[in-house]
Amino acid sequence: MTTASPDQLRRMYEDMVTARLYEERLQDEYMEGKRPGFDISTGEIPGELHLAAGQEAAAVGVCHHLRDDDTVTAPHRPHHVAIAKRVDLKRMTAEIFGRETGLCSGKGGHMHLFDPDVNFACSGIIAEGCPPAVGAGLAAKKRNTDSVAVAYLGEGAIDQGGFLESLNLASVHDLPVVFVVEDNDWAISMPKERVTRPDDGSKRADGFDMHGVRVDSDDARAVYEAGGEAVGRARDGNGPTLLEVQVHRRMGHFMGDPETYRPEEDQERAAARDSIDRLAADMREFGIDDQELEEIRDRAANRVDEAVTWAKQQPLPEPEAAHDHAFTNPPEGVTSEEPEFADSGAAAGGDD
Amino acid sequence: MSTPEQEAVGRTATMSDAMVEAVAHEMRADEEVFYMGEDVADYGGIFDSTTGLLDEFGRDRVMDVPISETAYLGAAVGAAQAGMRPIAELMFVDFFGVAMDQIYNQMAKNTYMSGGSFSVPMVLTTAVGGTYNDAAQHSQTLYGTFAHLPGMKVVAPSTAYDAKGLMHNAIRDDDPVVYMFHKRLMGIGWLPAPDGPKTPVPKEDYTIPFGKADVKREGDDVTVVTLGLHVHRALEAAEMLADEGIETEVIDLRTLKPLDRETVLESVRKTGRLVVVDEDYRSYGVTGEIISSVAEADLDSLEAVERVAVPDVPIPYSRPMEDAVIPGTDDVAEAVRSVGE
Ligand SMILES: Cc1ncc(C[n+]2csc(CCOP(=O)(O)OP(=O)(O)O)c2C)c(N)n1
Ligand SMILES: [Mg+2]
Numbered sequence: 001m002t003t004a005s006p007d008q009l010r011r012m013y014e015d016m017v018t019a020r021l022y023e024e025r026l027q028d029e030y031m032e033g034k035r036p037g038f039d040i041s042t043g044e045i046p047g048e049l050h051l052a053a054g055q056e057a058a059a060v061g062v063c064h065h066l067r068d069d070d071t072v073t074a075p076h077r078p079h080h081v082a083i084a085k086r087v088d089l090k091r092m093t094a095e096i097f098g099r100e101t102g103l104c105s106g107k108g109g110h111m112h113l114f115d116p117d118v119n120f121a122c123s124g125i126i127a128e129g130c131p132p133a134v135g136a137g138l139a140a141k142k143r144n145t146d147s148v149a150v151a152y153l154g155e156g157a158i159d160q161g162g163f164l165e166s167l168n169l170a171s172v173h174d175l176p177v178v179f180v181v182e183d184n185d186w187a188i189s190m191p192k193e194r195v196t197r198p199d200d201g202s203k204r205a206d207g208f209d210m211h212g213v214r215v216d217s218d219d220a221r222a223v224y225e226a227g228g229e230a231v232g233r234a235r236d237g238n239g240p241t242l243l244e245v246q247v248h249r250r251m252g253h254f255m256g257d258p259e260t261y262r263p264e265e266d267q268e269r270a271a272a273r274d275s276i277d278r279l280a281a282d283m284r285e286f287g288i289d290d291q292e293l294e295e296i297r298d299r300a301a302n303r304v305d306e307a308v309t310w311a312k313q314q315p316l317p318e319p320e321a322a323h324d325h326a327f328t329n330p331p332e333g334v335t336s337e338e339p340e341f342a343d344s345g346a347a348a349g350g351d352d
Numbered sequence: 353m354s355t356p357e358q359e360a361v362g363r364t365a366t367m368s369d370a371m372v373e374a375v376a377h378e379m380r381a382d383e384e385v386f387y388m389g390e391d392v393a394d395y396g397g398i399f400d401s402t403t404g405l406l407d408e409f410g411r412d413r414v415m416d417v418p419i420s421e422t423a424y425l426g427a428a429v430g431a432a433q434a435g436m437r438p439i440a441e442l443m444f445v446d447f448f449g450v451a452m453d454q455i456y457n458q459m460a461k462n463t464y465m466s467g468g469s470f471s472v473p474m475v476l477t478t479a480v481g482g483t484y485n486d487a488a489q490h491s492q493t494l495y496g497t498f499a500h501l502p503g504m505k506v507v508a509p510s511t512a513y514d515a516k517g518l519m520h521n522a523i524r525d526d527d528p529v530v531y532m533f534h535k536r537l538m539g540i541g542w543l544p545a546p547d548g549p550k551t552p553v554p555k556e557d558y559t560i561p562f563g564k565a566d567v568k569r570e571g572d573d574v575t576v577v578t579l580g581l582h583v584h585r586a587l588e589a590a591e592m593l594a595d596e597g598i599e600t601e602v603i604d605l606r607t608l609k610p611l612d613r614e615t616v617l618e619s620v621r622k623t624g625r626l627v628v629v630d631e632d633y634r635s636y637g638v639t640g641e642i643i644s645s646v647a648e649a650d651l652d653s654l655e656a657v658e659r660v661a662v663p664d665v666p667i668p669y670s671r672p673m674e675d676a677v678i679p680g681t682d683d684v685a686e687a688v689r690s691v692g693e
Binding site: 041112124320323 | 391490
């Protein structure tokens with residue numbers, strides 16, 4: 001069993017606080033230029049913005065077992081996972097602000113962050129990161145390396161065909177893949193019980209004869225243990241795992257979500273179950289004092305501030321840059337010339 | 353924008369209100385009509401496509417569904433073949449990929465493949481369009497994709513008046529209808545619409561036939577053919593151009609399948625100059641179809657042609673780049689000027 005050491009608790013705490021402060025900062029930055037009305041297409045960060053406050057434990061508990069050569073795919077709510085996977089925070093922030101020096105030169109935005117240095121990608125269509133994670137696992141197996149792949153998805157996404165097909169493909173080939181379901185009880189306005197059976201999503205694993213585990217508490221240490229076992233299994237060549245983690249959605253589905261569908265008690269319940277507070281309490285028991293916790297929080301705050309400040313100083317892309325990056329090779333492929341074969345039938349139509 | 357008859361109605365509505373009114377009317381009139389989709393119940397549709405329907409009709413007829421587009425869109429096909437009249441919503445048209453088999457191999461083909469022994473009386477509603485920096489997976493219109501594949505009627509209203517009449521026709525039609533509503537036109541609080549789509553709308557039910565384009569502005573110099581959001585951008589450009597002495601005729605296709613080639617041809621015979629404006633990709637799409645239809649029917653009527661559309665790249669996130677690829681009012685005006693020379 002991989003129990004988190006005090007140093008590991010410190011690392012998790014720092015990333016969780018960073019992720020929380022990051023989302024809170026983006027919440028403010030997003031509203032800049034959108035008042036007095038609320039027009040989603042205006043301001044420094046336009047478009048949809050899905051924040052992950054309350055889901056940090058699921059990110060660090062698994063990603064802190066990963067190396068840079070391990071692959072992670074995240075869904076539309078990716079920032080906490082990106083931070084735990086050590087995606088470059090400055091360039092990620094610049095991307096969210098649509099800047100030229102962003103991770104994707106401004107092409108992707110917050111739902112489509114790509115960082116090849118740490119093998120991170122995310123995407124906006126439900127469950128579509130699952131098959132590519134299986135593919136990364138397949139590549140590792142074929143090349144006989146011990147890299148693993150992790151696909152993150154929401155509890156609403158476990159009803160999508162692409163996820164179920166991926167479970168089977170990963171299982172039948174014993175691939176080094178971990179599927180992490182972040183159960184925040186809601187898929188936009190739809191509560192889990194309205195749209196999904198069974199209640200415990202990790203049971204989906206049973207039908208594919210693979211390991212399934214649910215961590216029922218929003219507890220970074222518990223996730224770290226379960227994550228260690230799942231990642232370890234994959235790394236040792238013993239096949240995939242489906243890991244579901246109870247998390248909490250502390251904010252709306254996206255910025256601007258009125259959440260009128262959500263009972264107040266549910267919002268209060270989510271706010272009360274704060275995995276960051278829980279971890280801090282555990283750390284105190286390990287003798288890590290308040291002063292040290294505060295130092296960690298200060299460091300996290302500085303890092304967030306630096307990233308946002310840097311991002312906002314970056315230039316916007318030129319309009320013509322929209323035409324770049326359509327392909328890697330030229331449209332004609334690896335050659336612009338066709339060989340001539342003296343005696344081939346194909347050449348007969350030419351000279352006579 | 354609106355005709356005297358429409359003005360006489362004395363009441364304006366947003367495109368969202370008009371659509372919902374038609375759906376509610378049909379649900380009252382026919383027990384077999386029901387609506388299903390993600391977040392269509394309590395939320396009222398992410399783009400206000402079902403506001404208030406849950407309160408009136410309850411969960412049995414306004415159904416939230418799992419995020420399983422293949423299953424619920426295919427289930428709509430099955431319920432339709434069983435004689436019900438489902439309306440199924442695909443939240444963003446960009447998500448069609450996960451369920452396209454049910455859409456184009458079943459919904460669109462079962463009538464034909466069964467030799468007409470089955471019909472598929474359903475409506476597939478879906479939100480389209482960009483202009484708010486939602487990037488490559490949430491900003492497409494994909495008009496050409498759906499119009500290209502046989503077996504579906506394809507509707508894309510630009511005003512509340514059209515939206516209501518076309519929705520009534522869509523629900524009553526015994527064939528599958530893809531009803532593509534542009535997010536920017538709905539009148540959603542957080543995505544302000546231009547002035548045009550909010551029009552007078554009769555309280556009573558009425559049907560607008562498919563395959564009848566609407567001349568939204570008359571002019572003798574240049575014909576602009578377009579649909580959806582770009583009807584309004586073209587009308588704005590026409591205002592500017594009128595000050596320069598260029599009279600632009602703006603044709604709103606309203607439906608892509610069937611396509612009203614006659615109205616387009618008639619206009620081009622008058623103006624000799626054609627600009628087609630589309631928020632879909634440039635190649636293999638609406639612009640090519642309209643221009644080749646005119647060329648095929650009456651090549652001599654064409655003196656000058658231009659198309660304005662999204663270049664063949666995915667839609668980028670950052671504002672300067674998105675603005676560059678989605679045709680703006682200025683792009684339309686420039687194209688009109690250039691064919692007018
Ligand atoms: C195929 C597909 N269908 C629908 C959507 C729209 N959508 C975006 S997020 C979301 C809810 C997802 O819920 P969940 O998987 O629980 O993740 P959460 O948002 O709660 O993190 C939906 C329906 C989509 N992006 N892709
Ligand atoms: Mg969820």
